[in-house]
Amino acid sequence: MLRSSAAVGTSYGQCNISSQRHEIPHNSAMSSFMENINQRISNDLEFFNTRDELNDFLDSPDEVLHIKVNNKEFSKREIYEIFIYGGLAHANEVKKKIYDEWMANPMLKPITENEFINVMVGILQCILHVQELNDLLIIDFNCFRI
DSSP: OOOOTTTSOEEETTEEEOSSOOOOOOHHHHHHHHHHHHHHHHHHHHHHHHHHHHHHHHHSBOSSSOOEETTEEOBHHHHHHIIIIIIISOOOHHHHHHHHHHHHOTTHHHHHHHHHHHHHHHHHHHHHHHHHHHHHHHHHHHHTOO
16 A cells, blocks of 8 residues: 655655655756766766876877887886986986986987976876866865855
8 A cells, every 4th residue: 555755754774755845956956966966977087087198198108209228118107207216216226227327328318308308297287187177076065065
């Protein structure tokens, strides 16, 4: 036997259905809420796409300078890591040796430095884009504050 939910108070888990009459959200408020949810989902997907694009960029070889040492072509990620962990932080002995060899070579030094700068620009562009996505998310969350 079915009874009207308006006449019977029922509880399903966290959701309480009571006999009290609740105001139905205004249509424009609901569509605005749904737009915000859709925008958040779109921003999440854009974040993951940005991360994937950055990884593809870092894993790709240099298309312009074609940096090769001893017949090994270095990816942008390897160049970045050699500069960071070999040259700047001295955290990796193998990378430090490669970095020192590059810096000692008057032909290779400016080429590798230029590529490192290009890699850093690409990384910073991704960081700024993710910051924009986070700013939008913070604005959305502030809209829902009570």
